[in-house]
Amino acid sequence: MTAGADDVLDEQVLSWIRNLGQEPGKLLEEMVGLFVADAPRLMAEIDAALAGGSTAGLARAAHRLKGAAAHIGAVRLCRTATEVEARATAGTPQEASCTSAAVHGEMDATLQALEGLVA
Amino acid sequence: MPILRSVTIETATPRESAPRRVLVADDQASTRRFLRAVLEELPDLDVIGEAVDGMETVAQVQALQPDIVLLDLSMPVFDGSDAIAGILRVKPDASVVIVSGMDPEYGDPLVGPGVLGFVWKGLPPFELLERLRDILTPEGSAAR
Numbered sequence: 113m114t115a116g117a118d119d120v121l122d123e124q125v126l127s128w129i130r131n132l133g134q135e136p137g138k139l140l141e142e143m144v145g146l147f148v149a150d151a152p153r154l155m156a157e158i159d160a161a162l163a164g165g166s167t168a169g170l171a172r173a174a175h176r177l178k179g180a181a182a183h184i185g186a187v188r189l190c191r192t193a194t195e196v197e198a199r200a201t202a203g204t205p206q207e208a209s210c211t212s213a214a215v216h217g218e219m220d221a222t223l224q225a226l227e228g229l230v231a
Numbered sequence: 232m233p234i235l236r237s238v239t240i241e242t243a244t245p246r247e248s249a250p251r252r253v254l255v256a257d258d259q260a261s262t263r264r265f266l267r268a269v270l271e272e273l274p275d276l277d278v279i280g281e282a283v284d285g286m287e288t289v290a291q292v293q294a295l296q297p298d299i300v301l302l303d304l305s306m307p308v309f310d311g312s313d314a315i316a317g318i319l320r321v322k323p324d325a326s327v328v329i330v331s332g333m334d335p336e337y338g339d340p341l342v343g344p345g346v347l348g349f350v351w352k353g354l355p356p357f358e359l360l361e362r363l364r365d366i367l368t369p370e371g372s373a374a375r
Binding site for chain 1 (some may be wrong): 256257259260261262265266269271272307319331332333352353354355356357
């Protein structure tokens with residue numbers, strides 16, 4: 113990725129998506145819409161896995177979140193999901209409330225930044 | 232005086248081959264949309280359908296008979312090598328390209344008969360496009 117450490121979104125990725133296809137900007141708008149619509153389900157999967165103490169479920173949920181975040185250029189959310197997935201895969205105990213707060217915090221920041229893009 | 236007529240001579244042009252038909256299988260709607268857009272940048276490919284889990288992937292392969300399947304390894308119902316086996320059972324000449332967020336050390340060993348390549352989903356989109364170009368187009372293959 114090409115974003116700075118604190119950037120919520122990777123501008124180079126967004127610019128590339130913006131210019132993809134016949135109608136500049138249309139694909140990005142569609143992808144943002146799909147990501148925003150899917151976000152509650154992605155977060156519900158994370159929360160359910162944390163509540164149930166399922167490391168396998170948490171790894172799967174974080175994996176899905178990571179993929180969705182990567183393609184929209186949500187670099188910080190992607191990094192957080194990657195860390196959660198790695199810890200869950202390794203079976204490292206995670207404090208549910210801390211993990212939940214971290215993922216929700218990054219998702220909220222991502223949604224805010226994406227809404228600013230297409231507003 | 233002779234009448235000169237313009238005559239159109241049709242030259243035999245080689246018949247262009249039909250585009251290869253692609254099925255995109257991924258449980259994320261935004262990823263499927265993204266992959267469709269990326270594939271549209273590559274020549275001679277036609278995305279003919281989508282699937283959201285392993286079972287639907289195999290059913291769609293049977294119904295649509297795609298030449299190529301872009302396959303996520305981590306999908307609901309069944310996934311990974313089970314999905315690959317199911318695809319190749321119903322269409323033995325299909326070519327699978329794995330597009331997954333799994334680490335390459337997990338995906339690379341699955342490349343073999345019927346599986347053209349593994350593309351790590353975490354790549355920046357422009358690198359992901361080049362990786363797919365490398366695997367799916369003659370230009371890419373020739374450059375290897």
